[in-house]
Amino acid sequence: MIKIAVDLMGGDNAPEIVIDGVRMLLEKDADVEILLFGDEKYKFEHERVTFQHCTEAITMEDEPVRSIRRKKDASMVRMAEAVKYGEADACVSAGNTGALMSAGLFIVGRLPGVERPALALTLPTVDDKGFVLLDMGANADAKPEHLEQYAVMGNIYAKAIRKIDKPTIGLLNIGTEDKKGNALTREAFTLLSQHKALNFIGNIESKGLLSSVADVVVTDGYTGNMVLKTLEGSAHNIFKMLKAEMTKNTKNKLAAAVLNKDLKNIKNKMDYSEYGGAVLFGLSGIVIKAHGSSDGVAYYNALRQAKESVKENVIAAMREEIAHD
Amino acid sequence: MIKIAVDLMGGDNAPEIVIDGVRMLLEKDADVEILLFGDEKYKFEHERVTFQHCTEAITMEDEPVRSIRRKKDASMVRMAEAVKYGEADACVSAGNTGALMSAGLFIVGRLPGVERPALALTLPTVDDKGFVLLDMGANADAKPEHLEQYAVMGNIYAKAIRKIDKPTIGLLNIGTEDKKGNALTREAFTLLSQHKALNFIGNIESKGLLSSVADVVVTDGYTGNMVLKTLEGSAHNIFKMLKAEMTKNTKNKLAAAVLNKDLKNIKNKMDYSEYGGAVLFGLSGIVIKAHGSSDGVAYYNALRQAKESVKENVIAAMREEIAHD
Numbered sequence: 001m002i003k004i005a006v007d008l009m010g011g012d013n014a015p016e017i018v019i020d021g022v023r024m025l026l027e028k029d030a031d032v033e034i035l036l037f038g039d040e041k042y043k044f045e046h047e048r049v050t051f052q053h054c055t056e057a058i059t060m061e062d063e064p065v066r067s068i069r070r071k072k073d074a075s076m077v078r079m080a081e082a083v084k085y086g087e088a089d090a091c092v093s094a095g096n097t098g099a100l101m102s103a104g105l106f107i108v109g110r111l112p113g114v115e116r117p118a119l120a121l122t123l124p125t126v127d128d129k130g131f132v133l134l135d136m137g138a139n140a141d142a143k144p145e146h147l148e149q150y151a152v153m154g155n156i157y158a159k160a161i162r163k164i165d166k167p168t169i170g171l172l173n174i175g176t177e178d179k180k181g182n183a184l185t186r187e188a189f190t191l192l193s194q195h196k197a198l199n200f201i202g203n204i205e206s207k208g209l210l211s212s213v214a215d216v217v218v219t220d221g222y223t224g225n226m227v228l229k230t231l232e233g234s235a236h237n238i239f240k241m242l243k244a245e246m247t248k249n250t251k252n253k254l255a256a257a258v259l260n261k262d263l264k265n266i267k268n269k270m271d272y273s274e275y276g277g278a279v280l281f282g283l284s285g286i287v288i289k290a291h292g293s294s295d296g297v298a299y300y301n302a303l304r305q306a307k308e309s310v311k312e313n314v315i316a317a318m319r320e321e322i323a324h325d
Numbered sequence: 326m327i328k329i330a331v332d333l334m335g336g337d338n339a340p341e342i343v344i345d346g347v348r349m350l351l352e353k354d355a356d357v358e359i360l361l362f363g364d365e366k367y368k369f370e371h372e373r374v375t376f377q378h379c380t381e382a383i384t385m386e387d388e389p390v391r392s393i394r395r396k397k398d399a400s401m402v403r404m405a406e407a408v409k410y411g412e413a414d415a416c417v418s419a420g421n422t423g424a425l426m427s428a429g430l431f432i433v434g435r436l437p438g439v440e441r442p443a444l445a446l447t448l449p450t451v452d453d454k455g456f457v458l459l460d461m462g463a464n465a466d467a468k469p470e471h472l473e474q475y476a477v478m479g480n481i482y483a484k485a486i487r488k489i490d491k492p493t494i495g496l497l498n499i500g501t502e503d504k505k506g507n508a509l510t511r512e513a514f515t516l517l518s519q520h521k522a523l524n525f526i527g528n529i530e531s532k533g534l535l536s537s538v539a540d541v542v543v544t545d546g547y548t549g550n551m552v553l554k555t556l557e558g559s560a561h562n563i564f565k566m567l568k569a570e571m572t573k574n575t576k577n578k579l580a581a582a583v584l585n586k587d588l589k590n591i592k593n594k595m596d597y598s599e600y601g602g603a604v605l606f607g608l609s610g611i612v613i614k615a616h617g618s619s620d621g622v623a624y625y626n627a628l629r630q631a632k633e634s635v636k637e638n639v640i641a642a643m644r645e646e647i648a649h650d
Contacts (some may be wrong), residue, residue: 126562137499140507174462174550182465182547206551207558222507225499226531226548230555233532237451238563238591245587252587258580262570266563 001033002310004303005079005088008038009057010095011290015042018094020296022049025303032307035088037075054078057095064098068106076100080107083285090286090306092277094299097289101138104280104287111315113322116142117282118150118221119289120157121228124269125212132158133172133209135221136228136278142220144187147171151198153281153318154216160312161305162215170204170214172223178202184220192218197321206230235270277302279309281318286310326358327635329628330404330413333363334382335420336615340367343419345621347374350628357632360413362400379403382420389423393431401425405432408610415611415631417602419624422614426463429605429612436640438647441467442607443475443546444614445482446553449594450537457483457541458497458534461603462550469512472496472543476523478606478643479541485637486630487540495529495539497548503527509545517543522646531555560595602627604634606643611635 006022008015015038022034026048033048040053056074058067068077076095080103082088091108093100101119110117118135125131134150135142151169158167171189173181178189180203192200204213206227219227242263246256256263277290277298286309290302309315331347333340340363347359351373358373365378381399383392393402401420405428407413416433418425426444435442443460450456459475460467476494483492496514498506503514505528517525529538531552544552567588571581581588602615602623611634615627634640 126566140499172551174465174547174554182545185547205558206555207561209555210558210562220507222499222510223548223551226497226552227555229499230531230534230552231559233530233535234556234559235563236532237535238560238595241451241591241594242567242588245591246584248587252584255580255583259571259577259584262573262577263567266566266570269566270563 001031002090002307003033003035003088004306004310005035005037005082005091006303007076007079007091007093007095008036008042009054009075010093010100012060012094013295014094015039017294017296017299019044021290021299021303024296024300025307029304029307035079035082037079037082052078058099060096062096062099064096064102065106067096067099068102076103077107080104080287083108083287089310090288092288092290092302092306094290094302097137100287100289101280104283108283108285108287111282111284111319111322114149114282116146116149117280118146118153119224119278120154120281121278122162122276123209123228123231124271125210126269127212128269129212130162131209131212131214132162132216133224133228134216134218134281135224137221137225138280139220140222140225142184144184144191147184147188147218147220148191148195149282149322150218151192151195151200151216152321154218155198156317156321157279157281157314158215160314160317161308164215166199167215168201169198169216169218170201172206172217172219172227173203174205176203176205188218239267276305279305284315284319286315326356327415327632328358328360328413329631329635330360330362330407330416331628332401332404332416332418332420333361333367334379334400335418335425337385337419338620339419340364342619342621342624344369346615346624346628349621349625350632354629354632360404360407362404362407377403383424385421387421387424389421389427390431392421392424393427401428402432405429405612408433408612414635415613417613417615417624417627417631419615419627422462425612425614426605429608433608433610433612436607436609436644436647439474439607441471441474442605443471443478444603445479445606446603447487447601448534448553448556449596450535451594452537453594454537455487456534456537456539457487458549458553459541459543459606460546460549461553462546463605464545465547465550467509467545469509469516472509472513472545473516473520474607474647475543476517476520476525476541477646479543480523481642481646482604482606482639483540485639485642486633489540491524492540493526494523494541494543495526497531497542497544497552498528499530501528501530513543564592601630604630609640609644611640
């Protein structure tokens with residue numbers, strides 16, 4: 001039986017979507033147990049749910065490090081403690097990302113040898129293959145050695161969870177030539193080229209990200225976050241313009257009605273929530289950030305990802321490979 | 326009479342689109358003269374064109390600095406020399422971007438006080454307003470003071486060429502809060518906040534770029550280039566998916582035919598060539614990179630931009646404001 005600790009109070013649409021996601025998981029998966037942390041007024045009964053009442057919650061406005069230290073009875077803090085003390089195998093929250101990273105770092109703790117944890121996200125591609133991008137923003141000022149560790153962790157994750165035999169690893173850069181980029185990427189390129197255990201394929205450009213150019217793409221947290229927000233913003237704006245053109249007169253509305261279902265496919269394809277949550281790599285336990293503003297299905301996907309990560313012993317593999325380095 | 330030096334040999338579609346663009350400019354604009362540098366076999370007669378035969382050309386594969394130094398009779402080198410020696414007021418090339426930056430730096434030369442030139446591009450927004458983004462990749466490892474100078478130069482350009490009275494200046498960052506970002510953006514934020522002559526509006530996120538959040542957006546060359554390629558790649562992939570859905574069966578093809586013209590508007594809106602070329606800021610002359618793979622209209626827009634920059638005395642304004650700093 002795999003035990004997952006869940007923060008009932010975190011996220012824009014909590015606790016509703018958290019409850020929806022938990023119910024879905026319990027229904028579809030017989031070998032998981034949930035430790036649910038939150039306000040008891042949302043308590044619900046299920047033979048595989050243990051409810052833990054918490055008197056506090058961390059809000060989106062809370063200052064990450066301080067709130068984790070001061071709000072001792074916050075659902076997010078107690079959820080992370082459950083992993084720390086071995087009461088749960090993994091934890092999931094849709095709350096304040098900064099606070100969750102702090103809870104991961106200061107409560108769950110880093111794996112020995114990991115200098116900086118990284119936030120990893122599985123992003124969609126046009127051919128539905130998807131790829132793992134990290135760091136999405138845990139560490140804005142990365143060193144070349146950090147990028148090398150991100151590659152090692154991304155490699156383990158892609159093998160274990162995405163079932164890719166020998167994942168291709170790309171370094172996100174502003175050109176594909178070996179010497180391209182800034183000081184950070186040029187040095188990281190050298191380190192990655194020398195790392196024989198990795199299937200490093202060199203520099204890749206951001207314009208190829210949606211075309212499945214690599215299974216794992218490593219970058220610093222500043223760039224990763226920037227690229228993610230650029231992708232989100234351009235998709236959002238293009239779809240907004242499409243909608244405006246398609247509803248501007250009756251003729252267009254009628255034509256759009258014919259295409260509507262097929263065009264929704266594209267929008268769904270660009271929807272990150274289908275691919276689960278963001279995982280904090282480099283900690284001694286599984287910590288997953290579910291999408292705060294999405295629905296029960298997205299939350300369910302994040303929970304399933306947590307379960308899968310426990311089942312495939314991702315943490316043990318990272319512990320071993322990073323201690324080796 | 327404004328004199329523009331033009332590199333006939335640079336760009337994927339040279340010399341055809343260069344000739345098309347030059348012809349368009351001469352037709353629409355009576356007060357420009359063109360100094361055309363290239364192979365005499367493409368020579369064409371016009372009372373306001375002076376043809377200068379060159380025996381060499383810089384290719385896309387040439388190593389930038391070396392080619393500029395060794396190919397003394399290359400059309401791009403001689404075009405830049407025409408600006409250096411005052412024979413022309415501005416120069417335009419669609420050739421190798423790195424070589425053009427080197428030609429700008431080593432032949433035209435930096436303005437006194439400018440530490441690093443920057444490549445600036447005017448990008449489209451959903452509301453057609455557009456904005457100036459710099460640096461697009463002239464300097465991959467920028468310091469906070471460089472970003473401050475980019476803001477000063479972008480401000481002058483937005484006032485003179487885009488006719489904006491008090492341009493809003495944004496710092497590209499991974500969050501809008503004052504303390505967000507990496508070491509570079511945090512320090513640049515402090516410098517820009519203290520710069521009273523600028524209408525600095527703080528940090529802006531890349532997801533807002535297409536929504537006209539600022540008139541001038543400053544960032545380091547690595548990030549600027551990364552964001553540009555991400556925008557290009559996501560637009561390209563979304564349009565590719567749209568096309569696939571719209572042509573997958575007869576029903577969709579018929580509906581798409583109704584919408585076709587209106588949807589092309591969106592694609593055109595996302596087309597950078599409409600907005601002219603990229604300008605190298607910080608040199609003692611106007612140096613413009615036209616789009617190498619586009620058409621005569623895009624080249625014409627770059628030429629017009631060169632003429633406008635001369636007419637509005639952009640270089641004199643930059644010389645004065647930067648010497649003041």
